[in-house]
Amino acid sequence: MDFEINPPSESSRPLLEVRNLHMRFPIKRGMFRRTVGFVKAVNDVSFSIRLGETLSLVGESGCGKTTTGRCIVRVYSPSAGSIQYQADEGESVDLAQLDSRALRPYRRQIRMIFQDPFSSLNPRLPILQIVGESLKVHGIASGSELEDRVALLLERVGLRPEYIRRYPHAFSGGERQRIGIARALALNPKLIVADEAVSALDVSVQAQILNLMQDLQEEFNLTYLFIAHDLSVVEHISHRVAVMYVGKIVELASTDALFSKPLHPYTEALLSAVPKPDPRLRNSGARIRLEGEVADPSNPPSGCYFHPRCPYAQDRCRHEEPAAREIRHDHWVACHFAEELELRGFEAIGSSPRMGQAR
Amino acid sequence: MPDDNDTLLDVRDLKTHFFTDEGVVKAVDGVNLSLKRGQTLCVVGESGCGKSVTARSILRIVPAPGRIVSGEISFRGRHGDRIDLARMNPRGRDIRNIRGREISMIFQEPMSSLSPVHTIGSQLMEAILLHLPVSKGEARKRAVSLLDLVGIPRASEQLDAYSFELSGGMRQRAMIAIALACEPQLLIADEPTTALDVTTQANILDLIRELQEDSGMSVLFITHDLSVVAEIADEVVVMYLGRDVESGDVDTIFHNPKHPYTRALLQSIPRYDSLAGERLYSLKGTVPHPFSRPAGCPFHPRCDDVIAGQCNTNDPQRYSISAGHSVRCLLYAAEENRSVVDTPA
Ligand SMILES: Nc1ncnc2c1ncn2[C@@H]1O[C@H](COP(=O)(O)OP(=O)(O)O)[C@@H](O)[C@H]1O
Ligand SMILES: Nc1ncnc2c1ncn2[C@@H]1O[C@H](COP(=O)(O)OP(=O)(O)O)[C@@H](O)[C@H]1O
Ligand code: SF4
Ligand code: SF4
Ligand SMILES: [Mg+2]
Ligand SMILES: [Mg+2]
Numbered sequence: 001m002d003f004e005i006n007p008p009s010e011s012s013r014p015l016l017e018v019r020n021l022h023m024r025f026p027i028k029r030g031m032f033r034r035t036v037g038f039v040k041a042v043n044d045v046s047f048s049i050r051l052g053e054t055l056s057l058v059g060e061s062g063c064g065k066t067t068t069g070r071c072i073v074r075v076y077s078p079s080a081g082s083i084q085y086q087a088d089e090g091e092s093v094d095l096a097q098l099d100s101r102a103l104r105p106y107r108r109q110i111r112m113i114f115q116d117p118f119s120s121l122n123p124r125l126p127i128l129q130i131v132g133e134s135l136k137v138h139g140i141a142s143g144s145e146l147e148d149r150v151a152l153l154l155e156r157v158g159l160r161p162e163y164i165r166r167y168p169h170a171f172s173g174g175e176r177q178r179i180g181i182a183r184a185l186a187l188n189p190k191l192i193v194a195d196e197a198v199s200a201l202d203v204s205v206q207a208q209i210l211n212l213m214q215d216l217q218e219e220f221n222l223t224y225l226f227i228a229h230d231l232s233v234v235e236h237i238s239h240r241v242a243v244m245y246v247g248k249i250v251e252l253a254s255t256d257a258l259f260s261k262p263l264h265p266y267t268e269a270l271l272s273a274v275p276k277p278d279p280r281l282r283n284s285g286a287r288i289r290l291e292g293e294v295a296d297p298s299n300p301p302s303g304c305y306f307h308p309r310c311p312y313a314q315d316r317c318r319h320e321e322p323a324a325r326e327i328r329h330d331h332w333v334a335c336h337f338a339e340e341l342e343l344r345g346f347e348a349i350g351s352s353p354r355m356g357q358a359r
Numbered sequence: 360m361p362d363d364n365d366t367l368l369d370v371r372d373l374k375t376h377f378f379t380d381e382g383v384v385k386a387v388d389g390v391n392l393s394l395k396r397g398q399t400l401c402v403v404g405e406s407g408c409g410k411s412v413t414a415r416s417i418l419r420i421v422p423a424p425g426r427i428v429s430g431e432i433s434f435r436g437r438h439g440d441r442i443d444l445a446r447m448n449p450r451g452r453d454i455r456n457i458r459g460r461e462i463s464m465i466f467q468e469p470m471s472s473l474s475p476v477h478t479i480g481s482q483l484m485e486a487i488l489l490h491l492p493v494s495k496g497e498a499r500k501r502a503v504s505l506l507d508l509v510g511i512p513r514a515s516e517q518l519d520a521y522s523f524e525l526s527g528g529m530r531q532r533a534m535i536a537i538a539l540a541c542e543p544q545l546l547i548a549d550e551p552t553t554a555l556d557v558t559t560q561a562n563i564l565d566l567i568r569e570l571q572e573d574s575g576m577s578v579l580f581i582t583h584d585l586s587v588v589a590e591i592a593d594e595v596v597v598m599y600l601g602r603d604v605e606s607g608d609v610d611t612i613f614h615n616p617k618h619p620y621t622r623a624l625l626q627s628i629p630r631y632d633s634l635a636g637e638r639l640y641s642l643k644g645t646v647p648h649p650f651s652r653p654a655g656c657p658f659h660p661r662c663d664d665v666i667a668g669q670c671n672t673n674d675p676q677r678y679s680i681s682a683g684h685s686v687r688c689l690l691y692a693a694e695e696n697r698s699v700v701d702t703p704a
Pocket of ligand 1: 025039061063066068
């Protein structure tokens with residue numbers, strides 16, 4: 001069987017272009033709830049997502065992945081910046097500028113699936129209503145037609161169609177995640193923002209859901225913004241990867257380039273921390289120990305936000321913030337010394353052989 | 360039962376069931392494990408397979424309506440005496456002298472075991488004073504050196520910190536410091552890094568490894584993450600539906616796995632060298648509900664190697680593949696020279 005698929009090339013048009021996105025949350029204190037500062041959760045983030053690709057956002061918790069995703073599905077109104085969306089051939093809209101009425105047609109095309117399938121499904125509603133709700137709201141189907149469509153959707157995500165009358169509690173974690181995916185698929189979306197969609201699942205269930213997502217992508221030419229902190233999963237599913245640190249994208253490249261030739265010291269440190277599923281690779285390539293804590297996004301350090309933890313930091317890093325630059329073709333990085341540093345990729349740190357197959 | 364001095368913990372055919380109104384949940388239904396001094400044994404398996412209940416059974420902190428129904432938990436005490444923890448009164452004095460003193464436990468969520476109203480320092484000193492005959496001043500000194508040991512910066516200042524003032528990784532370190540307060544012989548770690556970022560996880564795994572090298576304590580490490588197992592285990596027990604399905608040293612489990620479930624788990628992990636668009640191996644079906652445990656081999660409805668007419672009726676015993684490597688699978692029953700690993704009747 002031929003597994004190779006063609007990753008969407010750079011020439012394929014961007015479905016979504018995020019430019020200089022900012023999202024600030026006010027910090028309120030005291031009796032009068034005065035605003036004493038801002039959490040800069042997303043701080044001048046720019047990237048595009050190409051039609052049919054999977055772009056992953058990775059980084060430690062609190063770096064702004066979820067907030068970025070929520071701005072794109074417009075759960076949040078961004079503090080600044082634009083989110084250009086290519087609706088249909090030629091027509092382009094800035095989602096960041098639209099009010100909720102104007103957003104309605106686009107809410108069908110951009111859907112979100114969540115980490116916790118348990119809390120994201122209303123326990124009092126049967127599957128028919130959970131999955132079919134959006135079809136009803138948008139006046140697309142009702143009555144027996146609705147039932148038929150929901151049954152088809154369930155089948156497509158690997159659930160038995162007769163489950164439509166059951167309630168969420170009767171399903172396992174993996175099954176609930178399938179329900180969440182069926183719900184997202186109901187309106188034939190173009191872009192799915194998957195926020196830690198497989199993070200809480202056991203490895204065998206995770207494999208099933210990742211396979212399902214890849215099948216659906218090929219079948220419906222879906223585009224994914226895949227938010228995750230597990231780098232092995234990201235390496236497996238993504239065409240391109242963006243690494244975030246304290247509200248900023250520090251590196252963005254094709255999956256291969258990022259994992260084999262990272263250009264940002266933070267990416268190198270992240271890759272070196274990933275445990276390899278092979279005891280023979282233990283300690284191969286000494287790990288880069290990141291000292292200190294992730295910076296506070298309401299009070300970030302001067303210059304390069306990573307400088308207090310960066311093993312390569314120099315004086316310049318404390319004063320001057322590095323701009324994102326395209327150093328290699330299609331490989332963006334925000335580090336003053338990206339050209340000079342010789343950083344180690346995943347392979348140098350150790351990859352794993354194919355295991356579990358021979359008896 | 361091995362009576363060598365090297366074996367610190369030896370669990371034989373442990374069964375811990377929950378007697379709920381809806382029926383009996385056989386959370387642990389035949390688990391065997393053996394842990395040598397100074398070694399790390401990983402118990403791995405998917406959620407609900409009975410890892411935490413196994414750990415809690417050893418410390419005798421299984422919540423009602425659960426209880427140990429049979430089996431043996433043989434532990435070699437500080438003075439060389441062998442005791443069966445399974446037979447102790449869970450509220451008695453003997454087990455209380457073991458908990459925290461000889462066996463300590465750390466959890467996935469440190470907030471559940473750290474008090475929000477006491478400082479880290481007072482909790483540490485309490486743990487020390489409870490078990491060791493030292494003065495308050497000495498306890499305080501020891502508390503500072505423990506925080507220092509687990510890598511908490513400015514240790515003497517942090518004595519006065521409350522747990523909510525610390526980051527996730529620092530809380531996990533504080534909990535480890537409390538667990539180590541009395542230099543236990545055995546540390547039970549139940550998914551201690553599952554909620555942490557990879558960078559913090561790597562630091563905590565390093566810490567546990569270093570502490571173990573220095574103190575010679577044994578570690579029973581529970582996780583669902585095979586990559587973490589590869590990183591720290593000496594020995595591994597793979598669990599499925601309350602049973603040990605395969606046990607062996609870490610290299611054997613990863614490079615010569617025998618049980619179809621172990622092999623399926625290993626193949627489900629995303630690998631670095633996968634081709635673009637390649638699909639992962641995926642086990643069919645889901646873990647059955649505890650009330651509808653399949654007859655015969657409990658794994659048979661999901662097994663690719665199922666032997667028709669056998670696996671759905673015969674419950675596999677533990678077959679020995681080689682010294683220290685055993686498998687509960689009928690595929691290995693017929694082969695010659697195969698001996699059944701003895702379990703007490
Ligand atoms: N609704 C909110 N109000 C205030 N602060 C928030 C809110 N949501 C997120 N934050 C803060 O913004 C930062 C980024 O959070 P988040 O986007 O959830 O990160 P991630 O998904 O990468 O873990 C964190 O510091 C978080 O505490
Ligand atoms: N207090 C309880 N009452 C009833 N069943 C329980 C209780 N605690 C655990 N169980 C059941 O015991 C089984 C094993 O649980 P556990 O040991 O927590 O699994 P693991 O730690 O491997 O995820 C599960 O089926 C779980 O539902
Ligand atoms: S700019 Fe300086 S501190 Fe920032 S990542 Fe590069 S070398 Fe490190
Ligand atoms: S006993 Fe049969 S069903 Fe069970 S694991 Fe072995 S081959 Fe599979
Ligand atoms: Mg998040
Ligand atoms: Mg558990």
